[in-house]
Amino acid sequence: MPDAEGHPEPHEMQLGALLAALADPQRRRVIAELVRAEPLTERTCVSFGLPVSKASLTHHFRVLREAGLIRQVDRGNSRAAQLRRDEIEARFPGLLALVAAEDGAL
Amino acid sequence: MPDAEGHPEPHEMQLGALLAALADPQRRRVIAELVRAEPLTERTCVSFGLPVSKASLTHHFRVLREAGLIRQVDRGNSRAAQLRRDEIEARFPGLLALVAAEDGAL
DNA sequence: ACAAAGGTAAGGATTGAACCATACCTTCAA
DNA sequence: TTGAAGGTATGGTTCAATCCTTACCTTTGT
Numbered sequence: 001m002p003d004a005e006g007h008p009e010p011h012e013m014q015l016g017a018l019l020a021a022l023a024d025p026q027r028r029r030v031i032a033e034l035v036r037a038e039p040l041t042e043r044t045c046v047s048f049g050l051p052v053s054k055a056s057l058t059h060h061f062r063v064l065r066e067a068g069l070i071r072q073v074d075r076g077n078s079r080a081a082q083l084r085r086d087e088i089e090a091r092f093p094g095l096l097a098l099v100a101a102e103d104g105a106l
Numbered sequence: 107m108p109d110a111e112g113h114p115e116p117h118e119m120q121l122g123a124l125l126a127a128l129a130d131p132q133r134r135r136v137i138a139e140l141v142r143a144e145p146l147t148e149r150t151c152v153s154f155g156l157p158v159s160k161a162s163l164t165h166h167f168r169v170l171r172e173a174g175l176i177r178q179v180d181r182g183n184s185r186a187a188q189l190r191r192d193e194i195e196a197r198f199p200g201l202l203a204l205v206a207a208e209d210g211a212l
Numbered sequence: 213a214c215a216a217a218g219g220t221a222a223g224g225a226t227t228g229a230a231c232c233a234t235a236c237c238t239t240c241a242a
Numbered sequence: 243t244t245g246a247a248g249g250t251a252t253g254g255t256t257c258a259a260t261c262c263t264t265a266c267c268t269t270t271g272t
Contacts, residue, residue, distance in 0.1 A: 015208050016131055023126035024260090044218070056261055058220055063259095077269045078218050094200030102121050130230090150248070159232055164250055166230090183239045184248050 006066045010087045013068040018092065021067035026050050027060050028099055031069055034083035035100040042073075042080035112172045116193045119174040124198065127173040132156050133166050134205055137175055140189035141206040148179075148186035 002008045022028050030048050034041060045057045052060070061081060064070045069088065072079045088096055108114045128134050136154050140147060151163045158166070167187060170176045175194065178185045194202055 015204065016129055016134065019125045019134075020129040023122055023129050025122055028122065028125075046218070052260090053262055054219070055221085055263080059260075061219095092204055095204055098121065098198055098201055152248070158230085160249070161233080161251085162231055167249095169229095 005072060007071055008068045010091050013091055017067040021063050021069055022099060027064055032099050032102060035096045039085060042082050044078050111178060113177055114174045116197050119197055123173040127169050127175055128205060133170055138205050138208060141202045145191060148188050150184050150186065
């Protein structure tokens with residue numbers, strides 16, 4: 001079962017949920033940036049500069065979190081988003097590479 | 107530009123469209139069967155036995171076709187669906203393997 | 213104590229996906 | 243030519259995603 005924040009265990013990750021999460025260009029852009037960044041990079045939601053309201057930000061990051069793509073950890077003042085790189089790569093090898101390889105024409 | 111039947115050229119294939127097409131479990135099932143089949147296998151829409159009406163079948167196969175996953179060729183009496191395996195693999199390596207590797211719990 | 217920053221929740225509008233039933237077209241076979 | 247099979251188009255419904263505005267909570271810094 002997913003934990004209280006909605007993070008699924010690796011074996012609970014569903015390919016359909018991952019693909020649905022990555023079908024959205026803005027969410028894909030977030031993941032692409034994290035894949036290209038340093039392995040343990042932590043970013044806040046707003047730091048990606050998506051052209052949507054705060055409420056929509058929450059929605060998009062929840063989709064990413066519940067699909068298992070990112071982990072959101074409490075940092076007191078804010079919540080840091082971190083790519084679950086190794087867990088995803090172990091379960092769905094090559095998926096992140098596809099997103100990272102997409103040209104910047106998002 | 108896509109041809110008259112809506113088949114995109116390989117360089118026109120959009121990762122977002124492919125992911126959106128594969129986010130649906132029934133469409134993913136079609137692709138998974140084609141990936142596991144012989145390389146040049148041709149199947150009709152109805153041969154997959156999806157539990158939907160004929161109208162919905164047309165819809166699903168159009169999504170697959172316009173994303174670039176399958177090629178539908180006129181066979182007079184019917185239209186044969188064929189996986190565009192090599193073209194997809196060249197442009198998005200590993201994508202088909204992810205779908206094929208999904209366990210049969212669709 | 214207070215305001216600002218980061219984030220969430222609730223309410224509501226809009227859009228598109230998915231679905232079905234029905235009707236129609238084309239081709240093959242009887 | 244008549245019927246069946248495979249597909250498509252049309253019309254209409256239902257449901258979920260996306261988006262916004264507004265309001266609220268928590269933590270940090272003053």
